[in-house]
Amino acid sequence: MADMAHFPLRPPVKRSVTIAGHPTSISLEPVFWDALEAAAARLNLPINALVARIDVERMEAGNLPNLTSAIRQWLWHDRGEH
Template structure:
């Protein structure tokens, strides 16, 4: 069986600055993950920074916390919802 490339193409990470809990941090994610996070924030009626802050708090509480980018990707892929557009 043949697979197809993503309809949006393949793209490397894009670094963006975001304020979490009053401090600025840079996060590198592929554009498809940024779009999915923005969609998820709208679905939860939250600003993007508030959604990222909530995911960050969950990440920090984990036994062996990953970096924030990994936590965001994992959260998006494990929600059971399609946060793509």
């Protein structure tokens, strides 16, 4: 298990993204923003496009978590696909 003394816990950061032409705010902890930016770079997508893709997957899933939760879960499942 990670030593929390070497892993700084930081509060969520709110950022604006645009999904299908609609601005929305997402609050994620910096570690999730870093992971989202890395995933977008790996997929050669802008952050907005990746968030939109995750949002479509979330809506298709049926049992809808909120978008922030969907992003965290997507990142958790994506972590092994590098």
